[in-house]
Amino acid sequence: MCALLGLALAATTAGARAVQVSASRVDRASARAFLADASTFVRISLAHRVQLKNATRAFIAHLESSCPGSLADAPPPIAEHAQGAPPSKEGSEGTPAQRTTSQTFLTVALGELEVTAYRPVRAPALAFAQELTRLHWTRSPLAGALAAFARSILAALALRPPDLCVDARASSAIAFTTAPPEATQFALAFRATNIVNEGRRLPELAHLVRPLLAGGDLDAFARVRRLLARAGPPLQIDDATVFRLLRTVFAPHR
16 A cells, blocks of 8 residues: 555656646746847847937927927926826926826827837837747746736837827817827827836846756857847837927927
């Protein structure tokens, strides 16, 4: 009886080890694929860096020529709350409705700027996100983080911004008491892309897959980390561009 019990326990242990080895192989293969896909996307983004900058500059130039200062009479928005952070105790100018309208237009402006930045690399970004959705993981936290990252890219690519100038003029005509429905809907959708992703960037995700790698994979990981450090976050818009955008629509123009 004892012998039979021992054999059963041994078989169970061996089976558990086999499952663990199989899971490890699945995760390691997905980690390799993730690093390769991330490296490809970052290299493409770097190759299109000039086009990315030109696209955002063209968007701001369009606002400068079409509706400069169109939101100058609205209460000043709080930039750090554009992506869904809790309301600030500061910024008490105007009525609550007018302050909400300002925040909506700030989010619309930043959202359209991000959508504009994606355009030169739209196809590679879509391919990258789709590849991420095909990876298989046995670790739930890792699977959730990468799935959320992919969903946020796909959601950003699906955004269709309204005409900021048209909506700003319409809201100005009613003293910024509300924003047009399409502006509000876009602002909510843009905020959702950031909430889903929880602000995670590629370097953080690469760090999450690091424990799954071994041997030569670590050399590949090191190369990807160096590439990410050199490139910075893909599609990140620099502060100077954001401030220029805000000055264009929220500062008075004579």
